[in-house]
Amino acid sequence: MPLPPRPSHEPSLxxxxxxLEVFVDLLSEIESDTTSSEFYHRICEAICRLTTMRRAAIxxxxxxxxxxxxxxxxxxxxxxxxKLRPTLHDAPIAQRALIEDRVIVVKSDxxxxxxxxxxxxxxxxxxxVCTPLAAAxxxxxxxxxxxxxxxxxxxxGERHLMWTLGKTAALAATARNATRQQERTRRxxxxxxLAREIHERVMQRxxxxxxxxxxxxxxxxxxxxxxxxxxxxALADLRSALERPLxxxxxxxxxxxxxxxxxxxxxxxxxxxxxxxEHVEVPRKLEGLAQSVFGEAVRNVRKHAExxxxxxxxxxxxxxxxxxxxxxxxxxxxxxxxxxxxLRLAAFxxxxxxxxxxxxxxxxxxxxxxxxxxxxxxxxxxxSEET
Numbered sequence: 001m002p003l004p005p006r007p008s009h010e011p012s013l014x015x016x017x018x019x020l021e022v023f024v025d026l027l028s029e030i031e032s033d034t035t036s037s038e039f040y041h042r043i044c045e046a047i048c049r050l051t052t053m054r055r056a057a058i059x060x061x062x063x064x065x066x067x068x069x070x071x072x073x074x075x076x077x078x079x080x081x082x083k084l085r086p087t088l089h090d091a092p093i094a095q096r097a098l099i100e101d102r103v104i105v106v107k108s109d110x111x112x113x114x115x116x117x118x119x120x121x122x123x124x125x126x127x128x129v130c131t132p133l134a135a136a137x138x139x140x141x142x143x144x145x146x147x148x149x150x151x152x153x154x155x156x157g158e159r160h161l162m163w164t165l166g167k168t169a170a171l172a173a174t175a176r177n178a179t180r181q182q183e184r185t186r187r188x189x190x191x192x193x194l195a196r197e198i199h200e201r202v203m204q205r206x207x208x209x210x211x212x213x214x215x216x217x218x219x220x221x222x223x224x225x226x227x228x229x230x231x232x233x234a235l236a237d238l239r240s241a242l243e244r245p246l247x248x249x250x251x252x253x254x255x256x257x258x259x260x261x262x263x264x265x266x267x268x269x270x271x272x273x274x275x276x277x278e279h280v281e282v283p284r285k286l287e288g289l290a291q292s293v294f295g296e297a298v299r300n301v302r303k304h305a306e307x308x309x310x311x312x313x314x315x316x317x318x319x320x321x322x323x324x325x326x327x328x329x330x331x332x333x334x335x336x337x338x339x340x341x342x343l344r345l346a347a348f349x350x351x352x353x354x355x356x357x358x359x360x361x362x363x364x365x366x367x368x369x370x371x372x373x374x375x376x377x378x379x380x381x382x383x384s385e386e387t
Contacts, residue, residue: 036254039176040072043169044143048074050165051158053145057081058133058169059094060141062254067263068141069254075148076123082254090116094142097130103162104130107151127151131162135170143169194348198238205234257282257290257323261312264298275313282314283321286376289349290323293357296342297325297372305329305370320355321378326362328369343372350374 044056055075061068068088070081088095093114097104106114108126115125127150131143143166154162209230212223219227255263258276265272282290294312301310307329315322347357355376362371 036176037072037078040173041074041078042072043172044072044074047143047145047162047165047169051145051161052147052152053129054148056143056145058141058143059086060133060173061139067267071141071254080122084119086116086119093128093130094144097132097142098134098139101132101134103132103154103159103166105152105154105159106130124149129154129162131166133166133170133173135167135174138170138174140170140173202234202238205230205237209234255291256287257294257314260291260294261314268298270298270301270310271308273309273311275311275315277315280314280316283376283378286321286353289346289353289376290321290374292349293323293343293346293372293374294325296346297359299342300370300372301325301327301329307369316378319377321376323374325372326369346374350376353377 040058044058047053047056055073057073057076057078058071059068060071068086070078070084072078073081086094088098091114093104093106106128111120111125111128115128119125125146127146129145131145132139133141133143143162145162209227212219212227261272261274261276264270265274298310301307305327307327309326309328311324311326313322313324313326315324343357343359350357353376355374357372357374359372360370362369
């Protein structure tokens with residue numbers, strides 16, 4: 001329900017510590033299990049509560065996907081905003097707000113020059129306030145807000161408050177991102193420890209068994225029993241290591257694999273060829289993993305290949321969900337190599353879903369290309385989603 005506008009003459013509107021109290025409350029929730037969109041929705045709600053604005057939205061630059069996207073809103077449908085793909089070139093108001101580091105108000109007679117006309121019509125914008133979301137020389141995005149309809153003026157007090165809220169929101173977002181980065185670093189350390197443990201406890205045993213089995217002389221019954229025991233202990237060690245809950249819970253990406261494929265087809269310049277079987281949906285808990293594998297595969301293509309074709313296949317049957325990315329433009333030196341750290345980490349995460357990621361030369365075609373393939377059991381995924 002939209003918040004009622006506050007009287008412009010209210011003396012306490014821009015005074016006191018209420019803005020800090022609201023954002024302290026937001027910061028206290030940083031380590032809770034709220035999603036990114038819920039976090040930014042709350043910031044937009046706080047902006048509307050502390051000012052005379054009735055609608056607000058936050059747009060941030062996503063460096064990973066190299067685009068601007070809506071991350072939160074209040075008083076307006078977030079679903080509609082999430083479909084927009086604005087740029088600084090399309091929105092001069094945002095460009096000026098970030099460069100000049102000030103709050104800019106645009107009235108109805110200039111709105112078509114400051115934001116794309118179809119955006120203004122779609123969202124019913126007649127006048128708009130744009131606040132830079134920036135701090136310490138870093139520009140993260142903008143907060144856009146309005147009063148619902150009609151032109152309006154901002155007093156000096158409210159203008160300064162909007163500017164301050166932009167700084168405070170940037171601080172809150174930075175603190176949240178830092179917390180999540182620390183969590184990712186901790187998880188990376190755990191995965192490296194797992195790799196070391198598998199190498200020391202499992203691979204050494206298997207290496208010893210392989211040496212015995214490769215001997216030219218026949219094995220005695222005692223040696224065979226020793227090999228059997230070592231293999232059993234190696235499998236037990238591997239099972240014990242993989243039972244450790246290293247994979248994070250399904251993380252929010254703000255998009256879907258299908259949307260990312262469509263975006264790359266439009267914007268990346270790569271010759272993508274998509275095969276997506278009818279009625280196939282990505283299991284919810286695999287969205288982050290699938291997008292991660294696809295993103296790493298595309299990054300490898302950009303770094304190491306000059307393809308004429310990048311074939312992406314998404315499929316699902318009764319037992320498994322699979323994603324495969326093939327390209328035909330890998331240099332010969334790369335064909336003999338191996339995948340990077342990103343794919344190796346994705347492979348560890350896939351193990352926690354009882355799946356796997358395989359990558360390497362695709363010798364089924366001439367000349368050889370490169371293939372990245374994710375396969376995960378869907379029955380296991382369905383069971384984990386129910387719990």
